[in-house]
Amino acid sequence: MTKIRSTTVLAILHKGEVAIGADGQATMGNTVAKSNVKKIRKLQDGKIVLGFAGSTADAFTLMERFDEKLGTYTGNMKRAAIELAKDWRTDRYLRRLEAMMIVADKEEILVISGTGDVLEPDNGIAAIGSGSMYAQSAATALKKHADHLSAKELVEESLHIAADICIYTNHNLVLETL
Template sequence: MGKIEFHATTICAVRRPNGDICIGGDGQVTMGETTIMKNNAKKVKKIYGDRVLTGFAGSVADAFSLTDKFEKKLEEHSGNLKRAAVDLAQIWRSDKGARSLEALMIVMDRDDLLVISGNGEVIVPDMDVVAIGSGGNFAYSAARALYDNTELDAESIVRKSLEIASSICVYTNDHISVEKL
């Protein structure tokens, strides 16, 4: 019997030039290709004294572990998001135990929006819109269109983009949770 894959999730983040920032995710956790294990998982949260937003896609347990490690790195670096992200990426890539963790993270504060991967990459997106996970491309396309062509606030863009993704992607549902600063 092969490894059972948990497909989880779609996360979308938007930062408007006025400092309006939001991250959101759907609630679905899928086991294998056919079984929905949970409908209302929360995969976004505020950390570091409610000054940083984070969301994850991938293995839920792995993502919680990475979020905890990231928050510790934020504390070590006095809230410097980029330094904490680089340190986490280095640990993730080099530590034998952490290397097996399967997840992607979006982290953001009022100044920075980053994607952290298990390959040791810290990606600064070209735009103030990013999405990851199974339905990430669907949410990203919708968010880009809304960001470029409307005056909607960050939360409205995130919610609408995730709703659109949930109507297309079988691994994304419409139980949306958001966090904003």
């Protein structure tokens, strides 16, 4: 499995709200190429939100395929994710794509990878990218001890903590909620 570096994407389901956010840093090797990349997109007229990590061209190819699957399966996010993961794993062209995605609707969060995985986190927290473990750790602690925060506030604070630690993550955040 390819290790996806150079970004952090975090999604949290909390108090009936889903929030997803990502930093804006794009790197080429050890150099910051751009600091305000938008790695979060809304699909299906804003009913589904998607965040990606990895190669931008690869991520956009997968996002387009996922959107097609959503159309085929009348907006059923889980079914579309499973069908995309099947294609991603078995198709010669797709197999070479280096990216990961988090997709979310109002009820659930899923992580989709090129290894054929479609994972729904047990605790309502999903993270991908180089700073994912920092963001996920921060989110887990904050969600447990800061019940007064909204899902969006949890994502924002957790991403800022990750950006303080991970050199491939910056503080230029894009956040979306459902």
